[in-house]
Amino acid sequence: MPTYSYACSACGHRFDASQSIHDDALTTCPVCEGQIRRVISAVGVSFKGSGFYRTDSRAAAKAGAANTAAHAAKPKAEPKPATSAVADPV
Numbered sequence: 001m002p003t004y005s006y007a008c009s010a011c012g013h014r015f016d017a018s019q020s021i022h023d024d025a026l027t028t029c030p031v032c033e034g035q036i037r038r039v040i041s042a043v044g045v046s047f048k049g050s051g052f053y054r055t056d057s058r059a060a061a062k063a064g065a066a067n068t069a070a071h072a073a074k075p076k077a078e079p080k081p082a083t084s085a086v087a088d089p090v
Contacts, residue, residue: 005041010034 002021007014008029017026029036 005039006036007039008032008034008036014039 001018003016003018004025005014005016006026008031011029011032011034013029013031015030019026025038026036028034
């Protein structure tokens with residue numbers, strides 16, 4: 001069941017209430033019977049899966065780095081010099 005935060009416009013009293021999504025919002029302060037409003041705040045979000053956090057991709061990054069290092073360790077074949085099919089005039 002979600003927990004909603006409320007604040008009283010008259011006395012400033014703040015409180016939380018657990019309510020169903022289908023329940024109507026509260027309208028009166030339990031302390032002074034004044035009008036209250038729902039307070040909107042940041043929500044904690046948790047992304048699950050690979051690629052969202054730096055630590056999630058470390059295993060893949062290490063594997064990629066190992067492959068890159070293996071390719072870098074191999075000597076590269078030097079390109080053959082270009083030969084001209086046309087003879088140079090002397």
